Amino acid sequence: MFSRGRDKWEALCTIYKAGTYVSVANKGCGDLETHIVTAKHRDAVRGGEGSSKLTDFFVQPGKTEDAAxxxxxxxxxxxxxxxxxxxxxxxxxxxxxxxxxxxxxxxxFSSACTKTEAIVNGVLAPHSVDTTLEALQDIPYTVKNNL
Structure with missing residues (x-):
């Protein structure tokens, strides 16, 4: 919850927003206890508990989500x-x-309009263009120049 601050008279609160330093020059640990009971700190703790980690949205190796x-x-x-x-x-x-x-x-399964559009434009469309270009390379054709 706290880590070392910029000097020995400060502690960095890792729960609240980045760059929140708590002075420990007056009461030491008492200053930290006072900070913990503030409404802003309690709200930050509650917000962190309700939030998902960013890594939860990535496919983890070893999980069988290929079918989904x-x-x-x-x-x-x-x-x-x-x-x-x-x-x-x-x-x-x-x-x-x-x-x-x-x-x-x-x-x-989770796919709304934005994700579907991203899949079509980022995966399906480039794949279909590549497949078409490969197929066209095997066809002998000539282009007439009308100049």
Whole structure:
């Protein structure tokens, strides 16, 4: 909760916002106890408990979430193939979770319009362009110059 400050008369509060130093010049540990009971510090502690760590949103090695990720990609492809709106995906995740309550893959499924658009523009579109260019390289053709 506290670490060494800029000098021996300060402590750095690691719970509150960055750069919050508490003077320990007057009462030492008593100054730290006084800081801990302030409303700002208690609110910061409560906010940290309710927040998720950023690393919780990354796929961890060894976890089998490939099927859920494949489903998200398949739904993005399905959206484009059938000319659906990206906004349709805003309620699809919730609908799937309510419909298939016993599926572990559906519990991990999460894809709204922004994520679907990012998958289409960042993954599916570049892949389809690369695949098309590779296929065109195998076709012998000539280009006439009309100059």
């Amino acid at each position: 990720h494949a489903a998200v990609g398949a739904f993005a492809f399905h959206t484009v193939k059938h000319h659906h709106s990206y906004r349709l995906m805003d309620c699809t995740s919730a609908l799937l979770k309510r419909t298939f309550t016993d599926s572990a893959n559906v519990k991990k």
